[in-house]
Amino acid sequence: MPRSSTNLPSVPPSVAQDERRExxxxxxxxxxxxxxxTEPADRPAPGVPAVTQDMIAAAVAKPTAELLARNGELLAGSPILPWIMKVDWLLEVMLKAMAVLHPESMDIARVTDxxxxxxxxxxxxxxxxxxxxxxxxxxxxxxxxxxxxxxxxxxxxxxxxxxxxxxxxxxxxxxxxxxxxxxxxxxxxxxxxxxxxxxxxx
Structure with missing residues:
Protein backbone atom coordinates (compact mmCIF):
# COMPACT_ATOMS: atom_id res chain seq x y z
CA MET A 1 0.00 0.00 0.00
CA PRO A 2 1.39 3.42 -0.86
CA ARG A 3 2.42 5.49 2.12
CA SER A 4 -0.08 8.17 3.04
CA SER A 5 0.86 11.79 3.37
CA THR A 6 -0.08 11.69 7.06
CA ASN A 7 2.90 10.75 9.20
CA LEU A 8 2.93 10.74 12.96
CA PRO A 9 6.00 11.98 14.83
CA SER A 10 9.20 9.90 14.64
CA VAL A 11 10.51 8.09 17.67
CA PRO A 12 12.48 10.44 19.92
CA PRO A 13 15.99 9.09 20.66
CA SER A 14 15.34 9.39 24.39
CA VAL A 15 12.37 6.97 24.36
CA ALA A 16 13.15 3.76 26.28
CA GLN A 17 13.19 0.48 24.34
CA ASP A 18 10.05 -0.83 26.07
CA GLU A 19 8.17 2.34 25.15
CA ARG A 20 9.15 2.19 21.47
CA ARG A 21 6.29 -0.23 20.77
CA GLU A 22 3.93 2.73 21.13
CA THR A 38 -18.98 18.29 21.50
CA GLU A 39 -21.13 16.90 18.66
CA PRO A 40 -24.04 14.53 19.41
CA ALA A 41 -23.35 10.88 18.67
CA ASP A 42 -26.91 10.09 17.59
CA ARG A 43 -26.76 11.87 14.23
CA PRO A 44 -24.29 12.06 11.32
CA ALA A 45 -21.27 14.29 11.89
CA PRO A 46 -21.56 17.61 10.01
CA GLY A 47 -19.42 18.16 6.95
CA VAL A 48 -19.08 14.44 6.20
CA PRO A 49 -20.48 13.09 2.90
CA ALA A 50 -23.70 11.10 3.22
CA VAL A 51 -23.45 7.33 3.55
CA THR A 52 -23.73 5.56 0.19
CA GLN A 53 -24.75 2.01 -0.69
CA ASP A 54 -21.13 1.22 -1.61
CA MET A 55 -19.90 2.51 1.77
CA ILE A 56 -22.36 0.24 3.55
CA ALA A 57 -21.34 -2.80 1.49
CA ALA A 58 -17.64 -2.12 2.15
CA ALA A 59 -18.16 -1.58 5.89
CA VAL A 60 -20.18 -4.78 6.32
CA ALA A 61 -17.86 -6.91 4.19
CA LYS A 62 -14.55 -5.81 5.72
CA PRO A 63 -14.63 -7.66 9.09
CA THR A 64 -15.60 -10.97 7.45
CA ALA A 65 -13.02 -10.50 4.70
CA GLU A 66 -10.33 -9.92 7.35
CA LEU A 67 -11.50 -12.97 9.31
CA LEU A 68 -11.33 -15.16 6.21
CA ALA A 69 -7.92 -13.76 5.22
CA ARG A 70 -6.48 -14.77 8.60
CA ASN A 71 -8.49 -17.91 9.37
CA GLY A 72 -9.81 -19.04 6.00
CA GLU A 73 -8.36 -22.54 6.24
CA LEU A 74 -9.93 -23.12 9.65
CA LEU A 75 -13.32 -21.78 8.55
CA ALA A 76 -13.42 -23.42 5.09
CA GLY A 77 -15.31 -26.49 6.25
CA SER A 78 -16.96 -24.94 9.28
CA PRO A 79 -20.77 -24.89 9.52
CA ILE A 80 -20.50 -21.40 11.05
CA LEU A 81 -19.24 -19.80 7.82
CA PRO A 82 -22.61 -19.84 5.99
CA TRP A 83 -24.19 -18.24 9.05
CA ILE A 84 -21.57 -15.49 9.10
CA MET A 85 -22.25 -14.79 5.43
CA LYS A 86 -26.03 -14.79 6.05
CA VAL A 87 -25.72 -12.33 8.95
CA ASP A 88 -23.56 -10.07 6.75
CA TRP A 89 -26.17 -10.17 4.00
CA LEU A 90 -29.05 -9.38 6.39
CA LEU A 91 -27.10 -6.56 8.02
CA GLU A 92 -26.24 -5.03 4.66
CA VAL A 93 -29.88 -5.21 3.52
CA MET A 94 -31.12 -3.54 6.72
CA LEU A 95 -28.50 -0.77 6.67
CA LYS A 96 -29.15 -0.01 3.02
CA ALA A 97 -32.88 0.21 3.69
CA MET A 98 -32.27 2.56 6.64
CA ALA A 99 -30.02 4.74 4.47
CA VAL A 100 -32.84 5.11 1.94
CA LEU A 101 -35.62 5.69 4.48
CA HIS A 102 -33.74 7.88 6.97
CA PRO A 103 -30.58 9.28 5.29
CA GLU A 104 -30.47 12.21 7.71
CA SER A 105 -29.89 9.91 10.70
CA MET A 106 -27.64 7.30 9.08
CA ASP A 107 -23.94 7.13 9.91
CA ILE A 108 -21.50 4.23 10.02
CA ALA A 109 -17.79 3.62 10.39
CA ARG A 110 -16.20 3.97 6.95
CA VAL A 111 -13.28 2.13 5.37
CA THR A 112 -10.52 4.76 5.59
CA ASP A 113 -6.83 4.97 4.71
Missing part, protein backbone atom coordinates in the same frame (compact mmCIF):
# COMPACT_ATOMS: atom_id res chain seq x y z
CA UNK A 23 5.69 4.44 18.22
CA UNK A 24 5.47 1.52 15.77
CA UNK A 25 3.16 2.62 12.97
CA UNK A 26 1.73 1.42 9.70
CA UNK A 27 -0.37 2.63 6.81
CA UNK A 28 -3.59 0.63 6.77
CA UNK A 29 -7.24 0.59 5.78
CA UNK A 30 -9.52 0.46 8.80
CA UNK A 31 -13.12 1.12 9.69
CA UNK A 32 -13.07 4.60 11.25
CA UNK A 33 -15.62 6.98 12.74
CA UNK A 34 -14.83 10.43 14.17
CA UNK A 35 -16.51 13.64 15.27
CA UNK A 36 -15.84 16.54 17.62
CA UNK A 37 -16.43 15.48 21.22
CA UNK A 114 -5.02 5.67 7.96
CA UNK A 115 -1.55 5.94 9.46
CA UNK A 116 -1.80 4.46 12.95
CA UNK A 117 0.42 3.90 15.97
CA UNK A 118 -0.16 3.27 19.65
CA UNK A 119 0.12 7.02 20.14
CA UNK A 120 -2.20 8.43 17.48
CA UNK A 121 -3.89 8.14 14.11
CA UNK A 122 -3.69 10.14 10.90
CA UNK A 123 -6.29 10.13 8.11
CA UNK A 124 -7.70 12.13 5.22
CA UNK A 125 -10.95 13.90 6.09
CA UNK A 126 -13.56 15.80 4.13
CA UNK A 127 -13.85 18.03 7.22
CA UNK A 128 -11.43 20.70 8.29
CA UNK A 129 -10.42 20.65 11.94
CA UNK A 130 -8.37 23.09 13.98
CA UNK A 131 -5.18 22.22 15.85
CA UNK A 132 -6.21 21.40 19.40
CA UNK A 133 -9.69 20.12 18.49
CA UNK A 134 -10.63 17.00 20.44
CA UNK A 135 -12.25 14.17 18.48
CA UNK A 136 -14.30 11.23 19.64
CA UNK A 137 -12.82 8.38 17.60
CA UNK A 138 -13.99 4.82 16.97
CA UNK A 139 -11.61 2.43 15.22
CA UNK A 140 -12.53 -1.14 14.26
CA UNK A 141 -9.40 -3.31 14.23
CA UNK A 142 -9.71 -6.52 12.20
CA UNK A 143 -11.48 -8.75 12.34
CA UNK A 144 -13.76 -6.91 14.79
CA UNK A 145 -12.13 -5.24 17.80
CA UNK A 146 -13.69 -1.82 18.51
CA UNK A 147 -11.46 0.85 20.04
CA UNK A 148 -13.13 3.99 21.44
CA UNK A 149 -10.92 6.91 22.35
CA UNK A 150 -10.49 10.68 22.35
CA UNK A 151 -7.78 12.13 20.12
CA UNK A 152 -6.40 15.68 19.91
CA UNK A 153 -5.77 17.18 16.47
CA UNK A 154 -2.10 18.13 16.19
CA UNK A 155 -2.16 19.06 12.50
CA UNK A 156 -4.74 19.63 9.76
CA UNK A 157 -3.57 20.67 6.30
CA UNK A 158 -5.31 20.84 2.92
CA UNK A 159 -4.35 18.07 0.51
CA UNK A 160 -3.14 18.85 -3.00
CA UNK A 161 -6.50 17.93 -4.55
CA UNK A 162 -8.16 20.65 -2.48
CA UNK A 163 -11.05 18.33 -1.61
CA UNK A 164 -9.84 16.88 1.69
CA UNK A 165 -7.63 17.55 4.68
CA UNK A 166 -4.67 15.63 6.05
CA UNK A 167 -5.42 15.19 9.76
CA UNK A 168 -2.89 13.97 12.34
CA UNK A 169 -4.04 13.25 15.89
CA UNK A 170 -2.62 12.13 19.20
CA UNK A 171 -4.59 9.82 21.48
CA UNK A 172 -5.55 11.45 24.77
CA UNK A 173 -7.86 8.92 26.37
CA UNK A 174 -6.76 5.45 25.31
CA UNK A 175 -6.95 2.55 27.74
CA UNK A 176 -3.92 0.31 28.18
CA UNK A 177 -5.93 -2.61 26.75
CA UNK A 178 -6.96 -0.67 23.64
CA UNK A 179 -3.40 0.56 23.11
CA UNK A 180 -2.20 -3.03 23.33
CA UNK A 181 -4.85 -4.07 20.76
CA UNK A 182 -3.52 -1.42 18.37
CA UNK A 183 0.13 -2.36 18.91
CA UNK A 184 -0.59 -6.07 18.45
CA UNK A 185 -2.51 -5.30 15.26
CA UNK A 186 0.46 -3.30 13.94
CA UNK A 187 2.98 -6.03 14.80
CA UNK A 188 0.78 -8.77 13.27
CA UNK A 189 0.14 -6.74 10.11
CA UNK A 190 3.84 -5.97 9.67
CA UNK A 191 4.65 -9.67 10.04
CA UNK A 192 1.96 -10.66 7.51
CA UNK A 193 3.20 -8.12 4.97
CA UNK A 194 6.81 -9.23 5.41
CA UNK A 195 5.78 -12.87 4.96
CA UNK A 196 3.81 -11.98 1.82
CA UNK A 197 6.80 -10.10 0.34
CA UNK A 198 9.10 -13.04 1.05
CA UNK A 199 6.68 -15.44 -0.65
CA UNK A 200 6.49 -13.19 -3.71
CA UNK A 201 10.27 -13.11 -4.07
CA UNK A 202 10.77 -16.82 -3.32
Missing amino acids: WLRIDDRLLLEYRLV VNISGGGIGFASARRFESGDRLSVKIILPPFTPVHTVAKVIRCAALANGQAFDVATQFEQLSADDQEHIIQHIIRTQAERLRARRQQTA
Whole structure:
Protein backbone atom coordinates (compact mmCIF):
# COMPACT_ATOMS: atom_id res chain seq x y z
CA MET A 1 0.00 0.00 0.00
CA PRO A 2 1.39 3.42 -0.86
CA ARG A 3 2.42 5.49 2.12
CA SER A 4 -0.08 8.17 3.04
CA SER A 5 0.86 11.79 3.37
CA THR A 6 -0.08 11.69 7.06
CA ASN A 7 2.90 10.75 9.20
CA LEU A 8 2.93 10.74 12.96
CA PRO A 9 6.00 11.98 14.83
CA SER A 10 9.20 9.90 14.64
CA VAL A 11 10.51 8.09 17.67
CA PRO A 12 12.48 10.44 19.92
CA PRO A 13 15.99 9.09 20.66
CA SER A 14 15.34 9.39 24.39
CA VAL A 15 12.37 6.97 24.36
CA ALA A 16 13.15 3.76 26.28
CA GLN A 17 13.19 0.48 24.34
CA ASP A 18 10.05 -0.83 26.07
CA GLU A 19 8.17 2.34 25.15
CA ARG A 20 9.15 2.19 21.47
CA ARG A 21 6.29 -0.23 20.77
CA GLU A 22 3.93 2.73 21.13
CA TRP A 23 5.69 4.44 18.22
CA LEU A 24 5.47 1.52 15.77
CA ARG A 25 3.16 2.62 12.97
CA ILE A 26 1.73 1.42 9.70
CA ASP A 27 -0.37 2.63 6.81
CA ASP A 28 -3.59 0.63 6.77
CA ARG A 29 -7.24 0.59 5.78
CA LEU A 30 -9.52 0.46 8.80
CA LEU A 31 -13.12 1.12 9.69
CA LEU A 32 -13.07 4.60 11.25
CA GLU A 33 -15.62 6.98 12.74
CA TYR A 34 -14.83 10.43 14.17
CA ARG A 35 -16.51 13.64 15.27
CA LEU A 36 -15.84 16.54 17.62
CA VAL A 37 -16.43 15.48 21.22
CA THR A 38 -18.98 18.29 21.50
CA GLU A 39 -21.13 16.90 18.66
CA PRO A 40 -24.04 14.53 19.41
CA ALA A 41 -23.35 10.88 18.67
CA ASP A 42 -26.91 10.09 17.59
CA ARG A 43 -26.76 11.87 14.23
CA PRO A 44 -24.29 12.06 11.32
CA ALA A 45 -21.27 14.29 11.89
CA PRO A 46 -21.56 17.61 10.01
CA GLY A 47 -19.42 18.16 6.95
CA VAL A 48 -19.08 14.44 6.20
CA PRO A 49 -20.48 13.09 2.90
CA ALA A 50 -23.70 11.10 3.22
CA VAL A 51 -23.45 7.33 3.55
CA THR A 52 -23.73 5.56 0.19
CA GLN A 53 -24.75 2.01 -0.69
CA ASP A 54 -21.13 1.22 -1.61
CA MET A 55 -19.90 2.51 1.77
CA ILE A 56 -22.36 0.24 3.55
CA ALA A 57 -21.34 -2.80 1.49
CA ALA A 58 -17.64 -2.12 2.15
CA ALA A 59 -18.16 -1.58 5.89
CA VAL A 60 -20.18 -4.78 6.32
CA ALA A 61 -17.86 -6.91 4.19
CA LYS A 62 -14.55 -5.81 5.72
CA PRO A 63 -14.63 -7.66 9.09
CA THR A 64 -15.60 -10.97 7.45
CA ALA A 65 -13.02 -10.50 4.70
CA GLU A 66 -10.33 -9.92 7.35
CA LEU A 67 -11.50 -12.97 9.31
CA LEU A 68 -11.33 -15.16 6.21
CA ALA A 69 -7.92 -13.76 5.22
CA ARG A 70 -6.48 -14.77 8.60
CA ASN A 71 -8.49 -17.91 9.37
CA GLY A 72 -9.81 -19.04 6.00
CA GLU A 73 -8.36 -22.54 6.24
CA LEU A 74 -9.93 -23.12 9.65
CA LEU A 75 -13.32 -21.78 8.55
CA ALA A 76 -13.42 -23.42 5.09
CA GLY A 77 -15.31 -26.49 6.25
CA SER A 78 -16.96 -24.94 9.28
CA PRO A 79 -20.77 -24.89 9.52
CA ILE A 80 -20.50 -21.40 11.05
CA LEU A 81 -19.24 -19.80 7.82
CA PRO A 82 -22.61 -19.84 5.99
CA TRP A 83 -24.19 -18.24 9.05
CA ILE A 84 -21.57 -15.49 9.10
CA MET A 85 -22.25 -14.79 5.43
CA LYS A 86 -26.03 -14.79 6.05
CA VAL A 87 -25.72 -12.33 8.95
CA ASP A 88 -23.56 -10.07 6.75
CA TRP A 89 -26.17 -10.17 4.00
CA LEU A 90 -29.05 -9.38 6.39
CA LEU A 91 -27.10 -6.56 8.02
CA GLU A 92 -26.24 -5.03 4.66
CA VAL A 93 -29.88 -5.21 3.52
CA MET A 94 -31.12 -3.54 6.72
CA LEU A 95 -28.50 -0.77 6.67
CA LYS A 96 -29.15 -0.01 3.02
CA ALA A 97 -32.88 0.21 3.69
CA MET A 98 -32.27 2.56 6.64
CA ALA A 99 -30.02 4.74 4.47
CA VAL A 100 -32.84 5.11 1.94
CA LEU A 101 -35.62 5.69 4.48
CA HIS A 102 -33.74 7.88 6.97
CA PRO A 103 -30.58 9.28 5.29
CA GLU A 104 -30.47 12.21 7.71
CA SER A 105 -29.89 9.91 10.70
CA MET A 106 -27.64 7.30 9.08
CA ASP A 107 -23.94 7.13 9.91
CA ILE A 108 -21.50 4.23 10.02
CA ALA A 109 -17.79 3.62 10.39
CA ARG A 110 -16.20 3.97 6.95
CA VAL A 111 -13.28 2.13 5.37
CA THR A 112 -10.52 4.76 5.59
CA ASP A 113 -6.83 4.97 4.71
CA VAL A 114 -5.02 5.67 7.96
CA ASN A 115 -1.55 5.94 9.46
CA ILE A 116 -1.80 4.46 12.95
CA SER A 117 0.42 3.90 15.97
CA GLY A 118 -0.16 3.27 19.65
CA GLY A 119 0.12 7.02 20.14
CA GLY A 120 -2.20 8.43 17.48
CA ILE A 121 -3.89 8.14 14.11
CA GLY A 122 -3.69 10.14 10.90
CA PHE A 123 -6.29 10.13 8.11
CA ALA A 124 -7.70 12.13 5.22
CA SER A 125 -10.95 13.90 6.09
CA ALA A 126 -13.56 15.80 4.13
CA ARG A 127 -13.85 18.03 7.22
CA ARG A 128 -11.43 20.70 8.29
CA PHE A 129 -10.42 20.65 11.94
CA GLU A 130 -8.37 23.09 13.98
CA SER A 131 -5.18 22.22 15.85
CA GLY A 132 -6.21 21.40 19.40
CA ASP A 133 -9.69 20.12 18.49
CA ARG A 134 -10.63 17.00 20.44
CA LEU A 135 -12.25 14.17 18.48
CA SER A 136 -14.30 11.23 19.64
CA VAL A 137 -12.82 8.38 17.60
CA LYS A 138 -13.99 4.82 16.97
CA ILE A 139 -11.61 2.43 15.22
CA ILE A 140 -12.53 -1.14 14.26
CA LEU A 141 -9.40 -3.31 14.23
CA PRO A 142 -9.71 -6.52 12.20
CA PRO A 143 -11.48 -8.75 12.34
CA PHE A 144 -13.76 -6.91 14.79
CA THR A 145 -12.13 -5.24 17.80
CA PRO A 146 -13.69 -1.82 18.51
CA VAL A 147 -11.46 0.85 20.04
CA HIS A 148 -13.13 3.99 21.44
CA THR A 149 -10.92 6.91 22.35
CA VAL A 150 -10.49 10.68 22.35
CA ALA A 151 -7.78 12.13 20.12
CA LYS A 152 -6.40 15.68 19.91
CA VAL A 153 -5.77 17.18 16.47
CA ILE A 154 -2.10 18.13 16.19
CA ARG A 155 -2.16 19.06 12.50
CA CYS A 156 -4.74 19.63 9.76
CA ALA A 157 -3.57 20.67 6.30
CA ALA A 158 -5.31 20.84 2.92
CA LEU A 159 -4.35 18.07 0.51
CA ALA A 160 -3.14 18.85 -3.00
CA ASN A 161 -6.50 17.93 -4.55
CA GLY A 162 -8.16 20.65 -2.48
CA GLN A 163 -11.05 18.33 -1.61
CA ALA A 164 -9.84 16.88 1.69
CA PHE A 165 -7.63 17.55 4.68
CA ASP A 166 -4.67 15.63 6.05
CA VAL A 167 -5.42 15.19 9.76
CA ALA A 168 -2.89 13.97 12.34
CA THR A 169 -4.04 13.25 15.89
CA GLN A 170 -2.62 12.13 19.20
CA PHE A 171 -4.59 9.82 21.48
CA GLU A 172 -5.55 11.45 24.77
CA GLN A 173 -7.86 8.92 26.37
CA LEU A 174 -6.76 5.45 25.31
CA SER A 175 -6.95 2.55 27.74
CA ALA A 176 -3.92 0.31 28.18
CA ASP A 177 -5.93 -2.61 26.75
CA ASP A 178 -6.96 -0.67 23.64
CA GLN A 179 -3.40 0.56 23.11
CA GLU A 180 -2.20 -3.03 23.33
CA HIS A 181 -4.85 -4.07 20.76
CA ILE A 182 -3.52 -1.42 18.37
CA ILE A 183 0.13 -2.36 18.91
CA GLN A 184 -0.59 -6.07 18.45
CA HIS A 185 -2.51 -5.30 15.26
CA ILE A 186 0.46 -3.30 13.94
CA ILE A 187 2.98 -6.03 14.80
CA ARG A 188 0.78 -8.77 13.27
CA THR A 189 0.14 -6.74 10.11
CA GLN A 190 3.84 -5.97 9.67
CA ALA A 191 4.65 -9.67 10.04
CA GLU A 192 1.96 -10.66 7.51
CA ARG A 193 3.20 -8.12 4.97
CA LEU A 194 6.81 -9.23 5.41
CA ARG A 195 5.78 -12.87 4.96
CA ALA A 196 3.81 -11.98 1.82
CA ARG A 197 6.80 -10.10 0.34
CA ARG A 198 9.10 -13.04 1.05
CA GLN A 199 6.68 -15.44 -0.65
CA GLN A 200 6.49 -13.19 -3.71
CA THR A 201 10.27 -13.11 -4.07
CA ALA A 202 10.77 -16.82 -3.32
